[in-house]
Amino acid sequence: MSSSSRALPEDGTSFIILGADAVLAALPASPVQLAHACQALGFQLAAPATWGDELIAESCLDRLATYEHPTAVMCSCPLVTERLTRASMMLEPFMLTFVSPPVATARYIRAAFSGQALHITYAGACPGADDESIDARLRPSELLEAFVEQGIVLGSQPNCFDALVPLDRRRFYSLPGGVPTREHVERIAHRSFIELTGDDVVLELTQQLIEQTPALLDIAAPLGCACAGAGEHAMPGNPRAGLLTLEPPRARQRVLDQSLQVDVTQTLVELCELHMSTAEETTPLEVHLAADSAPAPEDVLDDVLDVNIVEVVAPDEVVLANAPAAARVADDESLSVPRRRPVVARAPSSMPRYANASGEMVPRASLAVLRHALARIAKRKARRQPKVERGRRERAIEIHEGLVRGTARTPRSLAIAAGADLPRPVPPPPARHRPRTMMGL
Numbered sequence: 001m002s003s004s005s006r007a008l009p010e011d012g013t014s015f016i017i018l019g020a021d022a023v024l025a026a027l028p029a030s031p032v033q034l035a036h037a038c039q040a041l042g043f044q045l046a047a048p049a050t051w052g053d054e055l056i057a058e059s060c061l062d063r064l065a066t067y068e069h070p071t072a073v074m075c076s077c078p079l080v081t082e083r084l085t086r087a088s089m090m091l092e093p094f095m096l097t098f099v100s101p102p103v104a105t106a107r108y109i110r111a112a113f114s115g116q117a118l119h120i121t122y123a124g125a126c127p128g129a130d131d132e133s134i135d136a137r138l139r140p141s142e143l144l145e146a147f148v149e150q151g152i153v154l155g156s157q158p159n160c161f162d163a164l165v166p167l168d169r170r171r172f173y174s175l176p177g178g179v180p181t182r183e184h185v186e187r188i189a190h191r192s193f194i195e196l197t198g199d200d201v202v203l204e205l206t207q208q209l210i211e212q213t214p215a216l217l218d219i220a221a222p223l224g225c226a227c228a229g230a231g232e233h234a235m236p237g238n239p240r241a242g243l244l245t246l247e248p249p250r251a252r253q254r255v256l257d258q259s260l261q262v263d264v265t266q267t268l269v270e271l272c273e274l275h276m277s278t279a280e281e282t283t284p285l286e287v288h289l290a291a292d293s294a295p296a297p298e299d300v301l302d303d304v305l306d307v308n309i310v311e312v313v314a315p316d317e318v319v320l321a322n323a324p325a326a327a328r329v330a331d332d333e334s335l336s337v338p339r340r341r342p343v344v345a346r347a348p349s350s351m352p353r354y355a356n357a358s359g360e361m362v363p364r365a366s367l368a369v370l371r372h373a374l375a376r377i378a379k380r381k382a383r384r385q386p387k388v389e390r391g392r393r394e395r396a397i398e399i400h401e402g403l404v405r406g407t408a409r410t411p412r413s414l415a416i417a418a419g420a421d422l423p424r425p426v427p428p429p430p431a432r433h434r435p436r437t438m439m440g441l
Contacts, residue, residue, distance in 0.1 A: 013116060016043040017105050017134075019124020020176055020243055021226040024233035025140035029154035031169065031246060036157040037147055048169040049124070049227060050247070052104030054256055055264045056178030060216075063096055063265075064189035070214040072096050072191075073205065076178040077225040078128040083202070085268070094209060096216075097266050100128030101178050101227045104264040107133050111260045125226045140233065170251040176243045177220045177228030191215050197222055197238075211378050 026034045035046040075081045076098040084091045102122045121136040123143045182193040192215040196204045201219040221228045235242025
């Protein structure tokens with residue numbers, strides 16, 4: 001990402017949006033000290049990127065309330081959208097796409113200061129900050145270098161707000177990255193929130209989609225989302241939880257102005273155009289059964305695994321589709337290979353194999369076994385679920401009829417019945433029959 005070197009305007013208000021990675025890069029200085037240092041650098045106000053997280057999380061909850069699919073994937077990070085659309089557009093119905101948190105913050109600032117001259121700078125490494133609402137961009141390292149050039153020491157800045165009006169950095173709806181909290185997802189959307197953090201998050205996401213789990217899935221942090229706390233300056237362990245330790249306690253109500261209408265949704269077409277202009281070119285998934293046949297994607301599992309089918313002619317002639325172009329033509333400079341199409345050699349006597357992203361040849365049967373295993377798990381759960389629901393309904397009807405007849409076996413009635421069966425305590429004997437003590441009393 002290239003930074004803009006435009007100077008601050010002499011008139012108007014100059015804002016700087018401090019991304020999560022900028023806050024982490026300034027450690028051990030606190031976010032309050034970082035805000036004071038930005039003011040000393042010439043910015044009038046330092047806005048937190050949490051405002052954008054709040055807008056995105058609230059919009060996500062509104063969309064989940066009427067979402068038709070049981071499983072949804074949070075896509076407020078361009079890295080997530082690029083990974084899920086690298087192969088094909090088959091996952092589009094499951095994706096909730098939004099602008100990035102810095103863009104949402106910039107739009108909120110411009111709506112709050114409508115009609116005023118503003119100059120907004122974003123300090124962070126989010127690749128989705130290319131928007132007309134942001135005038136300039138700085139990497140966290142460039143911001144720290146600017147402090148050094150101006151002789152501003154972060155550690156010597158005040159750790160509290162005195163003359164500077166503090167901006168509310170609390171959260172209500174959101175977590176770092178713009179995803180809603182688990183409590184809000186369960187209460188408003190009636191779904192569970194699943195943050196996938198395994199070694200192969202794409203395979204885990206595929207299993208969730210196959211099982212149709214009613215949930216909101218998030219894979220931003222494992223893919224390196226800077227707004228979620230990941231990246232170069234991420235804290236060890238859980239990056240998102242570590243970033244929350246630097247923020248004030250959670251608010252009990254909304255922290256943003258409800259009267260401001262800010263649109264943070266974005267279509268997948270707009271996101272793909274942005275990725276094509278900013279991200280590096282990657283080889284998309286193309287499945288070919290013959291050199292002259294049209295692409296034929298098999299299913300969602302093959303797409304999200306990002307593999308290519310290569311039919312082998314001979315062991316020494318295997319050419320991987322995902323290998324760099326220079327490596328493919330190293331042995332034969334006269335070989336002309338299309339840049340974005342896999343090389344396919346057809347041999348009837350050889351078994352088709354998959355070339356995964358790491359360059360290993362995997363038999364097609366192994367992926368078929370995995371696919372069938374996931375399908376069996378889904379069918380087994382589908383068969384077991386009606387029995388569980390039927391048992392719950394029968395139990396509820398039994399309790400209702402028992403309450404009407406007065407013979408319900410509820411936990412309270414069982415406790416009363418168990419108490420009635422206990423032996424009653426024996427009362428003490430009359431006073432005249434009590435045995436005398438050694439003192440004669």
